[in-house]
Amino acid sequence: MSYLDKAALKVVGTRPIRPDGVDKVIGRASFGADMTMPGMLWGKVKRSPHAHARITKIDTSKAEKLNGVLAVVTAADFPNIPNEEAFVGEGPMNFRDLSRNCMARDKALYDGHAVAAVAATSSAIAEEAVDLIEVEYEVLPHVIDVEEAMADGAPLLHDDMFTQGIEPKPEKPSNVAKRITFTKGDIAKGFAEAELVIERKYSTQPVHQAYIEPHACVVSYGSDGQCTVFSSSQGQFMVRAYCAKLLGIDMANIRAIPAEIGGGFGGKTLVYLEPVALALSKKCGRPVKLVMSREEVFRGTGPAAGGVIEVKIGAKKSGRIVAAELVLKYQAGAFAGSPVGPGCMCAFAMYDLDNVHITGYDVVSNRPKVAAYRAPGAPNSSYGVESCVDELARELGIDPLALREMNAARDGTKTPYGPTLVNVGYIPTLEAAKNHEHYKTKLGPNQGRGVASGFWFNIGGESSASVHVNEDGTVAVVEGNPDIGGSRASMAMMAAEVLGIPYEKVRPVVGDTASIGFTFLTGGSRVTFATGMAVTQAAEKVVEQLKSRAAAIWDISPEAVEWKDGKAFPAGSNAGSFEPLSLADIAVKSGRTGGPITAEVSINAQGAGPGFATHICDVEVDRETGHVKILRYTAVQDVGRAIHPSYVEGQMQGGVTQGIGWALNEEYIYDKNGRLDNPGFLDYRVPVASDLPMIETVMVEVPNPRHPFGARGVGEVPIVPPMAAVANAIADAIGTRMRDLPMSPPKIRAALDEQEPPRLAAE
């Protein structure tokens, strides 16, 4: 069934209080570190202080002898996993790499790489024991910068890494894991037709997802082989699959229970602690809690890829783009698998272009292995492209929104990576931005305005949901996706809408791996789309059962029953004359009409509509300090259909803020030995409340016909435009184009000094 007629909706589109809300405002919600188990021990991970080193010896004997220590593990306690592409997680992943990322084997590949772990009766003893583990290293030359890692003669992280995507296979190993290319049309012909060519190089830094909750788990490996894993992650089924594979356990013997998750943004789509905690628990037969410190989160877990973005755009003087070329060099961290693929695919997806050539490089270096971060890959490449488009617009003297509209993707546009777009909501975002009052306001001195757009695919995938009618007429919804930003509310709302009952009568819960069918992790902006589809279908199946039960009570044919406003009615006068039966009326009789009323649906959802966004940013630059203040920010986005508008706005505002942090402040700073210098929130500065204005949102609704309510994913695309929007605003404010992120005060000051060299005091 379809519920695309917005006017007919009673629940979807309203703003009820989320089902888990009270728990979270009174401190009752149970996050990863809040769980305890009887007899639980405290674990602690020992980490490499070297960026690149061969591990020649690990002596754990002193630690093992410390009173209160019950287990010590090293790589020797884990199976040596062969090279095998992983089928779980977001983005490319390899089981061998993941195993070695959880516990270094032979070599430590970055400062903070786990080399051993202990379990003890208190956290203080565990910390003491970690210091007693003696690791001998042969320190090796290291490399941090992406282009230095690509250069001939760079220190090699992996002797067996030969660049894929090059024919014939290279003879020498390299830090370049992969080269990929996308071609559409004839790039040389396109540039030959161009009347103006702009070629620029931009760079971004790896940044951390910086969820406020550090990674945490509490696990138990029973003597009967039954394992319980309670952890904060973006997917309990992902946790189960990785733990099973990395430790050689049957999936049936692992029950992974999702904790409330204190933010993830992609960074909790893989495991770090759970397999280590299980190995410790197996060794000592006691439950183990492992919680990272903030320093461990920064040093040991995946930041987003940063990289180099080389853009070349050729256009006619009219503004029509005739050729676009892009080279991306992305940081993968210590193991292959940067999101350079999606970076390539999203870069020009906003535009309808005939001639495109894109090359992407996936490059390893001595940094933590990157993890997904909100629209992984897209913010970097779009930062380059949307900055370059802005430079083009300024060069041509064309309004940047008009230039985008002239070249915009629309229904039928064939993307450079293959598919043809349908139900494209891009132009409506440009129109809404152009017509917004914000775009017409005047700016003062040292102020500037920038615009930028962004694209993200959004995904569907495997999802399960069940709907159970309780005997009193209330309803339980069980779904398989950890709720990271209010998705339980959306699930309950869609179920309530289909069943025709009040939202408050529906109670949604996130099930563990034994309580609901397989569900792919919370990522790719997929939950409201894919799992929402499963919930809707399960609720529809329940409605069919409710109609059958009413038919049985009335002794008429089920086809003669109609379901409306939460009640069964005879469908017309021929069906007979009966008083309507409510869901509660039918529920209380269910034992006598056929048993419990319940339905579970498992699907592989297809047809996630892509998301487009256009942002407007005003800044003011303090010429004395180089500080950039965000004066005003408006985010326009095609959201398909906002199921719970407040949480859609919240996704937009959160994505914008993370993008502002990426643009202005956030970066990893390494010393000359390859050690991270700023592994804390004091020196790695994420935006705080006083840095920001209100973030205005405009939700454009171009319904996605592949979803029963028209929903599109909304969580990721809002982080795609901000970096270029901020950069374009800064260029507008100071008249100098900055191309390297972050645009922190020292860099702004340097740019201003170049405009007007500082005079010495003596002069």
Next chain:
Amino acid sequence: MSKHHVTTTINGEPAEYLCEAQQTMLDVLRDELGLTGSKEGCSSGDCGACTIICDGNIVCSCLMLGVEAEGRDITTIEGIARGDELHPVQQKFLEHAALQCGFCTPGLIVAAKALLDTTLNPTEEEARYWLAGNLCRCTGYDKILRAVMDAASVMRAEAGR
């Protein structure tokens, strides 16, 4: 190593506990007293997720030792609601959808409550600076500020009655 005996008041109730000298107030709350509403986000006083009120002042409980609570009056997130009734800040956080993951929420609510204990007429800018020590990575602070300002207006109305 012998433990220290501490007598204090937590959320209006008398409390006694034993703790080691190096244990932080946050460790005591979470691991000794089972009050896990206060969260550890950094243990360096930078994120505010562990914010409590100690003798009327907001404190990062990760920067306070458990033994320092002796004789003091401590309020944690578990003590903010007025019995079964949510504090206006809590209620407005729900109504404005001012939380996504909810991990920073306890600290923000405690800090915001302390602000409104100080003044019922904060400007938005004052509220932003008051809350600048509480990191939220999900919301961009927009809805949090709206919730706090709305709670202030509700409390002004209550105070005027």
